[in-house]
Amino acid sequence: MDKTEFVRRVNACKPMLYRVSMSLLGSLPDAEDAASEAVLKAWEKRDSLKDERYFETWLTRILINTGRSILRRRARHPETELHEDITAETGEESGLATALMRVEIECRLPLMLHYAEDMTMRAIAESMGLSEGVVKWRIEKGRKRLKEELIKENGYEE
Amino acid sequence: MKNSIEKAFGGVPQRFSDRIDDTLMRLPEKKTDAAELTERLPKARQSAKMWKLPLIAAMLVLVLGTALAVGGHYGILDFLNGKPDENAQKVIAANPASGRGNGFVCTVREAVYDGTLLRYVLEVEAEDSEHFVPICEHNGEFELMNGDETVGQYAARTGKKLLNVGFLNPDIEGYGVETGLEEVKYEEETLVLYGEYTVPPRILDDPIRVFFTSTNPNPESSAEEAIVSFFLRKTSEDKRKYTVRQSADSVIQIAKAELIRTDFSDYFVVEYSLDRFVTAAASALYDAETTYYTTRKGRYAHMDEFCSGMQGAYAAGKAELLSKGKLPCPVCMGNISIAESLYNPYWLMDIVLWDAPDYGIFYHRDSDDMLLTGKGNFDIDVRGSRVSEYESEIVRYIIMFERGAMPEGQLLLSAFDPDGNRYEPVVLE
Numbered sequence: 001m002d003k004t005e006f007v008r009r010v011n012a013c014k015p016m017l018y019r020v021s022m023s024l025l026g027s028l029p030d031a032e033d034a035a036s037e038a039v040l041k042a043w044e045k046r047d048s049l050k051d052e053r054y055f056e057t058w059l060t061r062i063l064i065n066t067g068r069s070i071l072r073r074r075a076r077h078p079e080t081e082l083h084e085d086i087t088a089e090t091g092e093e094s095g096l097a098t099a100l101m102r103v104e105i106e107c108r109l110p111l112m113l114h115y116a117e118d119m120t121m122r123a124i125a126e127s128m129g130l131s132e133g134v135v136k137w138r139i140e141k142g143r144k145r146l147k148e149e150l151i152k153e154n155g156y157e158e
Numbered sequence: 159m160k161n162s163i164e165k166a167f168g169g170v171p172q173r174f175s176d177r178i179d180d181t182l183m184r185l186p187e188k189k190t191d192a193a194e195l196t197e198r199l200p201k202a203r204q205s206a207k208m209w210k211l212p213l214i215a216a217m218l219v220l221v222l223g224t225a226l227a228v229g230g231h232y233g234i235l236d237f238l239n240g241k242p243d244e245n246a247q248k249v250i251a252a253n254p255a256s257g258r259g260n261g262f263v264c265t266v267r268e269a270v271y272d273g274t275l276l277r278y279v280l281e282v283e284a285e286d287s288e289h290f291v292p293i294c295e296h297n298g299e300f301e302l303m304n305g306d307e308t309v310g311q312y313a314a315r316t317g318k319k320l321l322n323v324g325f326l327n328p329d330i331e332g333y334g335v336e337t338g339l340e341e342v343k344y345e346e347e348t349l350v351l352y353g354e355y356t357v358p359p360r361i362l363d364d365p366i367r368v369f370f371t372s373t374n375p376n377p378e379s380s381a382e383e384a385i386v387s388f389f390l391r392k393t394s395e396d397k398r399k400y401t402v403r404q405s406a407d408s409v410i411q412i413a414k415a416e417l418i419r420t421d422f423s424d425y426f427v428v429e430y431s432l433d434r435f436v437t438a439a440a441s442a443l444y445d446a447e448t449t450y451y452t453t454r455k456g457r458y459a460h461m462d463e464f465c466s467g468m469q470g471a472y473a474a475g476k477a478e479l480l481s482k483g484k485l486p487c488p489v490c491m492g493n494i495s496i497a498e499s500l501y502n503p504y505w506l507m508d509i510v511l512w513d514a515p516d517y518g519i520f521y522h523r524d525s526d527d528m529l530l531t532g533k534g535n536f537d538i539d540v541r542g543s544r545v546s547e548y549e550s551e552i553v554r555y556i557i558m559f560e561r562g563a564m565p566e567g568q569l570l571l572s573a574f575d576p577d578g579n580r581y582e583p584v585v586l587e
Contacts, residue, residue: 003185006185007182007185010178010182011178011182014170014174014175014178015169015170017174017178018167018170018171018174019164019166019167022167023166023167028171028173028174031174032173032174032177035174035177035178035181036177036178036180036181039178039181039182040181040185043185043186096162096163096165096166097166097167097168100163100166111163112163115163115164116163116164116166140343
């Protein structure tokens with residue numbers, strides 16, 4: 001893949017990079033770091049991409065790994081509260097963002113990948129190194145947890 | 159749901175977009191020095207080098223030579239929260255049973271009882287599925303059908319009527335038990351109910367009869383109740399111990415590996431130590447010319463002599479730190495604890511199974527290109543895993559599979575870091 005094509009594909013993935021890194025990390029500065037690092041890694045490893053049709057899924061996988069690394073760096077510190085950036089920049093859906101960030105990460109990420117990124121169960125399973133059964137279960141669980149948090153947040157009902 | 163979640167974080171902020179643009183503008187034409195160096199290093203050194211980037215987690219990958227597909231409706235394992243229940247290795251399995259009444263057909267898919275807790279999965283279908291769709295209230299709400307559609311919306315769209323199945327209360331030979339319906343799901347128009355019931359402990363030697371009786375949702379109706387009964391029986395257990403072949407310098411030291419097959423599921427149990435992995439990584443992190451600080455009883459070595467808990471600290475060199483097994487401080491030497499990373503069950507949960515039949519060799523793993531080959535996909539459904547005793551030197555890892563899914567034959571276990579660098583595998587036969 002040449003540089004022009006790589007840039008074009010990454011630009012098309014910006015919304016995904018933003019949503020996935022935010023749902024992983026909950027902080028705009030960290031999301032920027034993760035996305036930027038993931039793009040660089042993808043560029044470095046572009047030769048390993050044997051089928052360009054899977055570029056987006058491949059980049060998602062790299063982003064998830066990078067985000068996990070950042071989470072590990074944070075692991076020794078107290079749980080970061082939802083960054084004020086979320087409520088400041090997400091407008092009317094801020095209640096949903098807050099509720100979403102309260103859903104445990106193991107459920108939040110597959111939920112986001114499935115509903116916002118339209119990824120199949122299999123693609124999510126492969127991206128996260130899980131079985132499809134576990135992914136399905138986590139999405140179900142995530143949906144329930146999100147609903148609970150939305151009700152707590154503002155009495156939202158589906 | 160989709161629209162809401164998609165918009166949860168709003169549109170891409172300008173500063174985020176600018177940061178990506180900036181990154182794209184700075185893409186190096188050639189691979190970076192670090193990347194080139196990494197490629198030239200032998201595998202063991204590569205992995206050691208990765209420890210310098212605080213990105214380390216240990217992963218074990220089991221590599222299999224046979225592809226197996228596991229199909230699936232929801233079973234008990236789908237509801238176990240991703241964790242295998244060790245008691246399930248002693249379960250009593252149920253024969254499938256079915257019953258009719260109140261306009262629906264109820265079938266026991268799976269039921270297990272470990273002497274204290276009965277778990278079961280029931281499927282409920284409308285007897286007249288052309289005109290009815292079953293519905294069950296759980297925690298004051300009704301489950302969605304597939305996608306975002308409520309069952310009410312589905313019924314309206316398809317012109318079908320709702321059939322409330324009421325509750326299905328199990329009874330073990332006269333022991334009425336409290337209701338404990340845990341989850342309700344739909345598979346197309348089939349309602350799947352999962353319940354857990356605590357019942358008085360029973361001796362498991364003799365078969366135990368279980369009844370499920372539905373309540374009639376309409377007391378004015380004369381419809382008959384649905385009764386499903388079946389016998390629980392003791393499961394068989396087949397245990398196979400693997401012979402371990404590992405080289406003297408292998409970073410994984412396998413203490414024990416075995417495969418346990420029950421009527422309920424397969425369990426792969428492995429006990430191992432990664433001490434050598436830690437030592438190798440720690441060795442790569444210390445510089446022979448730098449002075450570090452440690453305490454006599456402390457677990458960590460520090461760059462900063464005033465780091466927390468450093469009363470009585472003294473200066474020490476690389477050789478001394480390694481000989482005393484001191485690990486790099488997670489605070490002042492990279493914000494990560496090697497020990498915690500290695501023994502942290504969260505990261506060890508990343509165990510995956512691989513099948514690489516087209517490669518002629520058993521292992522195939524790159525954390526970034528696993529989707530790209532079209533081969534080497536794992537087809538064995540890992541139903542759950544649990545790490546225990548991870549704070550001691552020996553880690554016990556249990557992986558649970560669908561019954562019969564774990565193949566016979568040779569296995570290879572390898573330790574990988576998050577960048578896919580592989581250490582010498584251990585062969586299990």
